[in-house]
Amino acid sequence: MTIFNLLAQQLVNGLVLGSFYALVALGYTMVFGVVKLLNFAHGDLYMVGAFVGFLALSGVSGMVGAGWAGVGLSILCAMVAVGVLGVAIERIAYQPMLKAPRLSILITALAVSLVLQNSLLTMTNGQIVAFSPKLGFAGINLDGVFINYKQIVLAGTAAVLMIALELFVRRTQYGRAMRAVSIDKDMCELMGIDVNRIIAVTFFVGSALAGAAGTMAGAYYGSIWYFMGFLIGLKAFTAAVIGGIGSIPGAMLGGLILGLLESFGTQIPGIGSEWKDVFSFSVLILVLVFKPTGLLGQSEQERM
């Protein structure tokens, strides 16, 4: 395998990984943009999405099989279920806390994350569950670079979801209201926008994307467990910070950059795959130190 092939292969792997990061980072950044809350439970919504997708797949596989049609349906199920869960969490846990001190709401978010994790821990007994749709191992071989069809379809689905989100935010009434709320909530209320409804829509869309990412990642890696959301939550936050937190294109870009950084970074001699996570958290700390607004974020003149 030539060095060129190796790099091209890592490019493909990095893009697939990056598109999962980007989908999760989008929810983080949207929620942050609208309610200025770091939703610690976001990674766990991804995990719940994987389990919903798993259940849905075993439900629909009798009718449409466990192939692409089945996976597509289970992604849809996961999106709806996790979206509703996201809205429920917002209503039950975050809504009463929005006016409370910042520390309280952060701890509440952490508590929600622990509740989700430990619920699944109790249900699955901490076991790793095999998620095995029949997607085959076929692929195309481009001059020594192997691209699995799975990778193409999943990265393509992620791209479609991101384009749909971009259209939703740019072209629809709700999208416009969302952007307005993220700029000035009080003013929106005066303009007759139902802010609570917009917050609910934001949570629904953000959580649905995490749910889709969870099912897709489950189908891609073939196994799911209750703790899978922790690491990706951290990574997605890193991606959102790289892109500039609060910026939707930033989250997409940040996700892809982080995915590529990780897959290329582990090829550097001396940085094996066991150092992958250290590598990305170091990137996070460096970005926060040197460019806290991220690549596409606007500098925020806070307070006063």
Next chain:
Amino acid sequence: MPGPGPRPDELRSGEPRPDEPRPSVWGGLTRYLDTPAKRTTALAAILAFMVAAPFLFGPYATVILTNALLYTILALGLNVVVGYAGLLDLGYAAFFAVGAYTVGILTTDFHWNFWATIPVAILAAVVAGVIIGGPTLRLRSDYLAIVTLGFGEIVRISARNLEITGAASGISGIEQPWLFGWHIATQTDFYFVFLVLVVIAVVCSARLANSRLGRAWLYVRHDEDAAEAMGIDRVRVKLAAYVIGAIYGSIGGVFFAVNLTAISPQSFSFQQSTLFLMAVILGGMGKIPGVILGAFIVVLAPELLRDLGSFRLLIFAVGLLLIMLFRPSGIWPARRGGR
């Protein structure tokens, strides 16, 4: 012990916030223990009970109680960061690890005397605290939560992969220390060492809360901008809280390592950090008796709920959520309203 002078909770700080009870080191305890004599009696009774405990309850309970005392030290340290300065630290186990590994490496690989490693462990914690806190404390306070989470993972993964930390199997055979000819070796010995450490930690915490720095924390926590306008350097006072918390964590780790004589990366996971945080929040942020109560609950509840298995973690998580929603100031009721 707070003297008769003005206490920090009686100082007016910006506008009153009805949702947050005015903080006090001793919390609702002051309502019942309103004279120094009563307070001294109560403390003496508790201390006497704690001294007698290992002889009353037997060796198994001594192990559990030693663990509870360790958690008390760590919770008091995290309380400086979370309760006093209002910063969320989700990677506190990292400092615990720094202390434990400093002792482990220096005593086994370099054959240092145990007592000589303590200053090194403190120094290492201060350096780590400044490296992580220095840049991030300038930013929005929520960033610190995630960066500390990332830092906690960096430390754990490094410990698991580096050769000097013994990789996944950790370090074993850490020698138990001698103190003036007394070999601290049995569980009861360690129980008393930890008890002394807890007393020191409580005294330091109480003194800190009533100090100039403690008042600065209170001010920064309530209104950062007003505090800065009054000439308080908010980055510096936050960094001070973060570093002091790191020192507590490191010292806890030092004695944890010599108590168990073996350490491994699993002891320093994110779950561990959340347990420390739970101890602080359950009992009541910023109040010393509340934090001690929280630490004992976190250690003793799993023992009492042992039959429930993994279910108890869920109960803990739901409990934390309910406390935040319905009783954000913790189990121990704080004094509410005016004087």
